[in-house]
Amino acid sequence: MPNWTNEQKQAIYENGNNILVAAAAGSGKTAVLVERIINKIINEKIDIDKILIVTFTNAAASEMRERILNAIYEKLEKNPDDENLQRQITLLNMANICTIDSFCLDIVRNNFYELENISPNFRIADTTEIDLLKEEVLEDIFEAKYENEEPDFEKLIHTYTSYRDDTPLKDLVKKIYNYISSNPFPLEWLHEKVEMFNLR
Ligand SMILES: Nc1ncnc2c1ncn2[C@@H]1O[C@H](COP(=O)(O)OP(=O)(O)OP(=O)(O)O)[C@@H](O)[C@H]1O
Ligand SMILES: [Mg+2]
Numbered sequence: 001m002p003n004w005t006n007e008q009k010q011a012i013y014e015n016g017n018n019i020l021v022a023a024a025a026g027s028g029k030t031a032v033l034v035e036r037i038i039n040k041i042i043n044e045k046i047d048i049d050k051i052l053i054v055t056f057t058n059a060a061a062s063e064m065r066e067r068i069l070n071a072i073y074e075k076l077e078k079n080p081d082d083e084n085l086q087r088q089i090t091l092l093n094m095a096n097i098c099t100i101d102s103f104c105l106d107i108v109r110n111n112f113y114e115l116e117n118i119s120p121n122f123r124i125a126d127t128t129e130i131d132l133l134k135e136e137v138l139e140d141i142f143e144a145k146y147e148n149e150e151p152d153f154e155k156l157i158h159t160y161t162s163y164r165d166d167t168p169l170k171d172l173v174k175k176i177y178n179y180i181s182s183n184p185f186p187l188e189w190l191h192e193k194v195e196m197f198n199l200r
Contacts, residue, residue: 001074002031012036034067038075041088049091054100065097134177138170 004012011021011032023029037053040046048068055061069092076085096103105124112118125133145153160169180186 008032012039030067034071037068038071047091048088049095053097054103056099058099061098138173142166
């Protein structure tokens, strides 16, 4: 158990607020997070399977699980008869320590009937598959727009493409799509921005 710095103590014991811990590589962020969890188990009597711990990678999730287990063992060495701690080792197997992706997948899988337009046997596509799907959709939309001879679309084509090549416009659509995808309400956001150009 390290001698925690004051900043680390603050990150371990702060309560009732959202906290963000940003510190240099190897400076003890994970250690603080593990201690924070151990503190919740021991002092606040919260079971480990009632805490949601999400990471970005599978490796980080395994590291968290392992370090929490080691921390529980360390505490048990000092208090071998602590039943609460013993129980946490069993509960750890059921604890939600996973990537944010697999957590979201679980939520959708367990609640698909609440979500419209989601089939119960949905699955996660890999990135190549998604790129192909995007390409297909884009082709279809352009095709339909060409067929309908929509004047707005024709204007757009004339502005953004060279003769007989609409790739630049397709690339632009893809770029905008990727950009707005980081927004929680992409289409609302896009319409709002488009309105800003509307200087009538
Ligand atoms: N205050 C401290 N005093 C001494 N050692 C500490 C202190 N805080 C953390 N450590 C130790 O430093 C090492 C690195 O900690 P940790 O893995 O938590 O860092 P990290 O910030 O998560 O690293 P990374 O950026 O690689 O994820 C661990 O062995 C940890 O026990
Ligand atoms: Mg870390």
